[in-house]
Amino acid sequence: MTLSLFILFLEQGVASGLVMGSVYALLALAIVIIFKTSEAPNFAQGDMMMGAAYVALYLLVFRKAPPIVAIPLTIVVAFVVAALFRGLVLAKVAKSSGSPVNLVIATLGFSYVLRGLVRGAGVGDTPRTFPPLASTDSIMIDQASVTILDLVIFGAAILTMAGFFWMFAYTKLGRAMRAVGMNPKAAQLVGVNIGRIHMLVWGLSGVISAIAALLISPKILMTADMGSIVTLGFAAAIIGGFNSLPGAVVGGFVIGVSENLVGLFISSRAIVVAPFVAIMLVLIVRPQGLFGGRTSIKKV
């Protein structure tokens, strides 16, 4: 391989990797905020994203709604459905058993319900293409070629993350969310309504998944199984330590970039194993993940 080809591949791999990585980062963030506050991983995260993608598809394509209506509506639906699932179903499960295993099983159930709904509605059987919300014309960044859509994806993901981190760090609601994650008993003693906080955390996680869905759907073929892409969000979360929010973001970019570099330098058939090689490398060097603190994934 010549040096110039090497540089071209490197630049292209990093550019495409950052775009996909920003979406993985969003998914990882959605997973980790739920894990931090409820100590159970949400295995419905992928299908929450898939469900949101189909809601958007329905509004944009079947109902011909303009994006300015369809996008906010999709986000609201994702918020409401996720918050209600936590408030009506998970709250009952937590109250009657409290064991994380039962919570995980409930999220698996939710995941099947969502997939069943999409299949039952008859829209999930044939693969569909999602209308891109920005132009797919290419532009060059140095030697790397990216589309306008790629830039929109990356920009929107970064903005979403920035807004989320600001909320989490500086608002009263964010502080209450952190308090519930850190010490739920103490949070109750200072008067935090933890049932409400759990619902809001789930709602927020639904919103982030919906944004990820809107961003990624134009780049993949839509099927009722598209939620499996969230595996890469889990991979990103693991790399970041599973309970670290900045870790989730960095993990997302690590996965995105390594996937693309492997695809270019090794083989496109090796792409699927890249994330798992990345996980193994990170876990060998730092078993607690890049940003993991004292408590790593000990529950479940």
Added chain:
Amino acid sequence: MVDLLEIEAVSASYGRIQALSDVSLKLQEGAIVALLGGNGAGKTTTLNTISRLVPVTSGVIRFDGRAIERLPSHEVVRAGVSQAPEGREVFKDMSVRENLDLGAHVRRDRAGVRADLDKALDYFPALKERLRQKAGTLSGGEQQMLLIARALMARPRLLLLDEPSLGLSPLLVQKIFAIIARLHADGLSILLVEQNVAVALAVSSYAYILENGEIALEGRSEALRNDEAVKRTYLGG
């Protein structure tokens, strides 16, 4: 005079373990009442039934005349009851300042919160220099002070204190009890759980002694201090 807190025949259990049976207790506005007893007697459980972390199986808890034993825990805080729990339950990865701000979570009056922060730091000057420090890195005594200060930030009418002297040096115990006396002088009502019976009987006006989840003895603190049985069992002679 109307009782600020009135617990009537309250029972509570953890699964099959009966932790409280028919506990009754009263506290008048402005008083310090002590709740004493050995390890596992049910003192913490009693406070937690008031704070609604532990459900009651029967009985009534009234605060300021209103039944609170079915309210959610945040409503109890809103009603004016704050607890400084045992066991260093701070938000350890947050700064001392954030811990104190969380103490005021149920309040909307910004100016009042600001004033109460100054007041809390006036009671506990040691926290003043540590506002930006993570709560988990404070010493045991400092964490204990933070817990009380955090409870005060809700501007409670009734403060529930769970073993504030546990694990502290004699000097710090003195300091904490001097502050408790000051809070009392400033008009706060306090239900004080303690194993340090001598000190608790000295600051309180009335006391209850729990044994195996039941009230075994109660009376004016002064009288209990001179009671032969209490002296023998709890005051070491």
